[in-house]
Amino acid sequence: MIKRLNETDYSSAALRVRELLADRKPLACVITFGCQQNEADSEKIRKIAVDMGYGVTDDPYEASLIVLNTCAVRRHAELKATSILGNFKAYKQEHPDTIIALCGCMAAEPSTVASLKTHFHFLNFTLEPNMLHKFPVLVLHAMEEGKRTFLLGEDEGDVVEGIGAVRRHSHRAWVSIMYGCNNFCSYCIVPYVRGRERSRASSDVLAECRELVASGCREITLLGQNVNSYASDVDFAGLLEQIAAIDGDFIIRFMTSHPKDVSDRLIAVMAKNPIKIAPYFHLPLQSGSDRILKAMHRTYDTAKYLDTVDKLRAAVPGIALSSDIIIGFPGEEDEDFADTMKILERVRFDMVYSFLFSPREGTRAAKMENTVPRAAMNERMAYLLDVSGKISYEKNQPYVGRVLRVLTDEAKEEDGKILLTGRTPENKLIHFTSHDPRVGRFADVKVDRAGAFVLYGEEEKRN
Numbered sequence: 322m323i324k325r326l327n328e329t330d331y332s333s334a335a336l337r338v339r340e341l342l343a344d345r346k347p348l349a350c351v352i353t354f355g356c357q358q359n360e361a362d363s364e365k366i367r368k369i370a371v372d373m374g375y376g377v378t379d380d381p382y383e384a385s386l387i388v389l390n391t392c393a394v395r396r397h398a399e400l401k402a403t404s405i406l407g408n409f410k411a412y413k414q415e416h417p418d419t420i421i422a423l424c425g426c427m428a429a430e431p432s433t434v435a436s437l438k439t440h441f442h443f444l445n446f447t448l449e450p451n452m453l454h455k456f457p458v459l460v461l462h463a464m465e466e467g468k469r470t471f472l473l474g475e476d477e478g479d480v481v482e483g484i485g486a487v488r489r490h491s492h493r494a495w496v497s498i499m500y501g502c503n504n505f506c507s508y509c510i511v512p513y514v515r516g517r518e519r520s521r522a523s524s525d526v527l528a529e530c531r532e533l534v535a536s537g538c539r540e541i542t543l544l545g546q547n548v549n550s551y552a553s554d555v556d557f558a559g560l561l562e563q564i565a566a567i568d569g570d571f572i573i574r575f576m577t578s579h580p581k582d583v584s585d586r587l588i589a590v591m592a593k594n595p596i597k598i599a600p601y602f603h604l605p606l607q608s609g610s611d612r613i614l615k616a617m618h619r620t621y622d623t624a625k626y627l628d629t630v631d632k633l634r635a636a637v638p639g640i641a642l643s644s645d646i647i648i649g650f651p652g653e654e655d656e657d658f659a660d661t662m663k664i665l666e667r668v669r670f671d672m673v674y675s676f677l678f679s680p681r682e683g684t685r686a687a688k689m690e691n692t693v694p695r696a697a698m699n700e701r702m703a704y705l706l707d708v709s710g711k712i713s714y715e716k717n718q719p720y721v722g723r724v725l726r727v728l729t730d731e732a733k734e735e736d737g738k739i740l741l742t743g744r745t746p747e748n749k750l751i752h753f754t755s756h757d758p759r760v761g762r763f764a765d766v767k768v769d770r771a772g773a774f775v776l777y778g779e780e781e782k783r784n
């Protein structure tokens with residue numbers, strides 16, 4: 322169900338916090354782990370903090386409200402967050418009025434929440450990602466009653482509209498269009514922590530995009546765990562078409578797409594809008610072995626995947642492709658890994674993101690036998706990184722000598738030279754020299770050198 326913020330107790334609680342803070346304007350710091358969804362949620366949490374009367378800082382040691390926005394996708398991500406949380410123990414002793422909260426995907430795992438509650442006595446509250454509109458109420462509980470709250474599992478399935486965002490940049494923006502996941506890939510915790518798929522109304526998404534473009538935003542990235550299974554009055558292809566029809570000089574990106582939902586219509590919409598829709602597609606393969614794909618419950622096989630790749634390349638000239646690969650899924654034999662490498666050599670992705678399988682409590686894969694020995698995993702990883710790095714390097718060489726339209730993102734001065742960083746439409750990172758330090762503009766950049774993961778160049782002079 323889609324709810325508006327004014328149908329919740331958000332505003333009254335935020336106002337009360339504001340009154341309690343009086344004119345002190347303390348600072349809030351949000352630390353983000355995990356994926357772009359979390360980046361987008363952190364921008365929402367910063368907005369919530371501002372609504373409650375806080376200012377925003379990146380330095381936790383000057384903050385009176387510290388929020389960890391966590392990720393649960395792999396064990397490593399959880400360990401990192403708990404270790405950073407532990408660092409705040411002494412700070413909290415010195416500043417007992419500081420409120421420390423943990424949000425994000427770890428806050429939606431009952432066993433993790435139980436353990437956080439007992440091991441981190443200074444933690445004021447945890448709040449799962451689907452319930453961010455409750456944030457002011459929990460801050461209020463902490464302030465007024467010194468109460469610790471560990472909220473789980475209410476309100477599942479609502480989309481709450483109207484929180485807004487304090488965005489880090491004005492020239493590019495994340496726009497979540499759907500939340501949750503229904504796919505239950507056997508290794509993945511996301512469906513458990515983010516709940517079932519629900520899409521925002523297309524009218525709300527379009528209104529947000531129009532506003533962004535009107536305020537000068539040059540790049541909109543549509544977000545969802547399965548962005549292309551968006552389902553409202555229009556499907557994802559329809560939504561993309563409507564956003565691309567908004568007047569203005571901007572580009573659209575989206576992630577993450579599931580291979581099962583790349584429709585011919587979606588490919589046709591990309592083909593029809595080569596300027597507005599960036600020629601880039603992140604399409605996680607996970608494994609090149611049909612046997613493993615089945616055990617992963619990915620619902621496509623390699624033939625279907627390759628067919629999609631061929632269609633995309635035929636319809637969108639110059640499209641760049643990237644992928645995710647999991648190494649060491651239970652039962653992965655040398656032959657399965659060899660099959661994965663065969664697909665990587667066949668597709669020749671511009672970029673591959675690879676992860677060692679990490680068992681997540683509660684998922685089916687965590688209970689599977691035939692786990693892959695660590696040494697074999699590491700060996701496969703090293704080999705994959707070597708081959709995919711070489712392919713990335715080779716894929717980047719043809720860009721040398723070409724002029725690309727780059728959205729400038731960061732600028733610095735070094736030895737009297739202006740150095741800029743940005744992304745090409747194909748989503749390639751590029752460092753270049755220029756005479757114009759402004760960020761958030763499109764620059765024509767001539768590539769003069771290409772590494773595996775970065776291009777280098779110089780901005781063309783305008784006549």
Ligand code: SAH
Nearest residue numbers: 508509546577605645646647676677678679
């Ligand atoms: N919804 C997206 C992203 C999911 S998480 C998708 O479907 O692709 C991002 C990546 O993390 C996944 O693509 C997968 O490659 C990896 N991943 C997820 N669970 C994992 C696990 N338990 N161990 C290792 N890698 C994992």
Ligand code: SF4
Nearest residue numbers: 502504505506509511
């Ligand atoms: Fe996880 Fe699979 Fe859903 Fe992606 S599609 S979030 S990998 S369950």
Ligand code: F3S
Nearest residue numbers: 355356392393394426
């Ligand atoms: Fe991590 Fe949650 Fe994103 S588990 S990858 S932060 S959806």
